[in-house]
Amino acid sequence: MKAAYRQWHEALSTEFFGAEHALRSAVLYVDDEIERQLAEGQGIGTSLAQAVADELTWSDLDRPLFSGVQSEVVQWENDGSKGPPPSLPVLSLSVLAATRMASSDGMLRSNFYGRWIHLFGEQPSGYRANKLQKAFLDVAAMWEQLDAWLDEAGGLYGTSTVSTDDHYWKIGYPISQALIRGSDRQILTRFFATTRLRPRNRNGVSGRELLRRLCVWTAGRDRHLSPRLMEELANAVGTGETLITSLLKRLADDWDGTLHEPEREHRRRALGLRLMVADRGSRLEWLAETVEALPETEVGIPGGRAFRLREEYGGVYDGLESLHPSPQQLAHGVRLEGDALVLEWAPQEVILLRMHPHLGEWVSTEYFEPGEQHWILAADSVVGDVRAMVSALGGRTVRQAPAPVPGWKLFKGVRAVNGSAFARTLDRGGAHAHVLEPQIRQYAELSGGLRIASEYRAGAGVAGHFLRGGAPDLLLPASEAADGRVKVVLDGCTEKLRADPRVPFPLCVVPLEEGAHQVGTAESSQVFTLHDGLHEALPPGTGMLGYSCDGTAQRELTDVEDPEAAIRGAYTPESIRLPRTELVRRTVLEAVLIDPHGGVRKVKQQTVPAWMESRLPEDALGPCVEVEVPTGYVWLVYRTAARWSVRPLAGAADIPEPAPSSGDFAWAYAVLSAAERSQDPAWLDYVAAADGIAGRQGA
């Protein structure tokens, strides 16, 4: 190995895998400018290409072209893989070739080898060009080795971003490094922050979803990403897994939540601001979510006011209340910077909002969740387009209202209830359709549904337990098929249920038995269970709240300590004595209540009340007399069309001896009407007493 090659190896090792790169995304980006800077900085007189070319084995036809470097690599491995591999200059040269790919015709596969061969000063066709192209298989192996070495070092030299895809394969490795310049990395950390990615991408946002959001973020606005990256973005949209999606995913998975600012030693955390429409649409506020391990910090408008932020309930900072969102801020964005934190709002004309689970207010969000309700805040200039777009979703619940900021309107109740109308709206596209795009998933997921037994969920390998009739929706992963649809697999059967992955598949429309079910696609699936019910007795928690009673009920509901002494549902402690109720389910022409002391109370006949006729089924309205029995009355005597009847209103032992006065003729008449209708000894005593009064009258 010649001196120049060694010098380059050392310079590249220091530049890209030095101590300051530990635990950060490592990108081996080398273009002409960087090559020149490195050569000048390190005083290397030979170009990188020449240094590599000098290592090639052209003379021995039996040996591979890179055999010199390969044997150095073997030696390096045997010595314990200390420091970056000796292949580093070769790899860097391949990146240089990738950066030289002309932007006019994109990064076509053939274009790379042209540049690669040209770097070695060879003619584009011929024996040597052919050999250089073939030898790239060995270079690809060197890339894989670099990737493995970075992984095995556990981040000591940085975390690998070496990626490729089916389309590029071998040349994808250098292209993956050439795509992202230092300036792009800085901008991408801003993008990650603005799209509110969690550090290390803990929520597992997919590469395609990142790509979708990056395209939205860069649409119509120069974010100063390199033309090469922008071109790759434009080519990658809608084409499934690509180099750029896997690269974005790797960068996101490694992102530690800080801005890529070498001059500040990567200390500043960054996060996107959210916009909150509070109090049913009457107030607008900026909302900053808390950043881990930063309970208190200060940020300010550059050259302006400063704000002290303190962590409060719901995972948000308190302290931005006095920064009222203005039309100017919405139009041009907001950037609040501090020593430890940068908060940013990227301007947009259409803002999607969803109910925040803890705050109970409408808060801006990154993606549409079909089925859930959203609000949309739209600038006046685009209100017409947005209205047309949300109307196309169907349903009658969207309402337009004034927004709490001049120049904007609020659309409330935006939801995609109708799957086909939703898909049509997305397909129709338009300048703002991206707002309605749901998250692009890598795996099948279940969402919604009526969950029961959530306490059994964790670690059982089951996504959830659901009530039958309330089976969840299936969120499908992005499709690779030409028609953009995916096949749904249910319980091992690949049904011909080809579904649009943007629209949740409603499993509740499929009649399913109780028990476990597996659903998803051939590549990824989820298990869930369905039950009509799980509890033989009342489920725990039932009746735990109530109004404790002590003479009267408490005004507020509390945890119940003594279940017997609290109103729970329609249970009430017995506080008052209610009169006994007696029912006669026949057409009664007249009825009286009789007490032992000569008292008679006529029972009024009642018609069926109007509310019962209008609200109850006809069967419930049959003939009936409901008699409220005041204390003291012991017999009910009544007449139907056929005959008189008598009914005791107390147990035999509780019916006192009759004690009427001699003038209680009405009492006697009532008793005698039903004299023959009971042989109850107590009744016979009453009949005898009535006879006495009647006989006296007769005398």
Add this chain to the structure above:
Amino acid sequence: MTDPGDLLLRWVSEQGAGTLFDLKQGMWWLAARHCPDIEPGAPGRWLRDAVALAHMDIDWHNRRWCAAPPVLTRLPQARGLAVLTGSRTAAFDARLTQAVQDGLVELFRVPSTRPPRDIPLPVSLIVQFDDEVGLAGWAAELGVSYTPCFALQGAALLPPLGLEVRTSKPEFGKPLEQYDLDRREYQLVRSPQGNGLYRLKRRDSKRVCQVLRDGEWYETSHELGVYLVVESLSPDADVLRWLPEKDCGRERFGTLYVDWGYPLPDLHRRVAVMCSGLAPRINAHAENLAYDNVPKTVAMKIADSLGQHLGENDE
């Protein structure tokens, strides 16, 4: 079981207890499938009706709920009808079906009508009986509590209106809203504008209602707060009205009308609903709710307990 109202009650019953957030999430999800025309606020209205129908109890302040135990209770003077309220688990429904097959009582499943903007309510289970002792025995066999007549018993337990728990005044500079009785909505105010009902968000992010009276602040709920304000500011208002039935022999029974904007507190509403076992009728034209079969004594107890007198017209 596909009827969304009954499915929701089954879901509530099978869970036993939980948080309002999870419950509303599930309701929105279900409504998206079955009720395309629902409007914002529908889950909240469903929950208030479910509380009134004694299917559940809700601690709105702490955003949690529990299913109520099943109870059989008579309706006052309703020609031998009772209502079976509370939790309806799958096991309970199976036992009920068996008990009805075995005779003794007749069961009617009666819907309460709601407009398309709302989520349908579960059917009311109305039971027809011939003999009260038999009814109580049937409840015991079914394994449910028997309350002789919740409407009458609950009315007797209603607490008087009053201000009890003092609280601190709202933090200066934080958003504050005052309830406007005429507009029936809260309006932002810069600072407290005298006696009235206010709403604010506390540091723990809970939205609370507070009444300001004579310089002192008191904790309250929205419903009680409204009546506290009506009692002190417009004592002559008749927001609760009772009209007797026209049928012969039913002069002591009637309909209780409650104007929109003056919602009854949960317990009062439950007492009124348990007179018929059915949710109140919505009179969109007259902008009030009508509770059927309310005995005059019960209506008066509700009014007394809210510091009101009963008016006697239905407009």
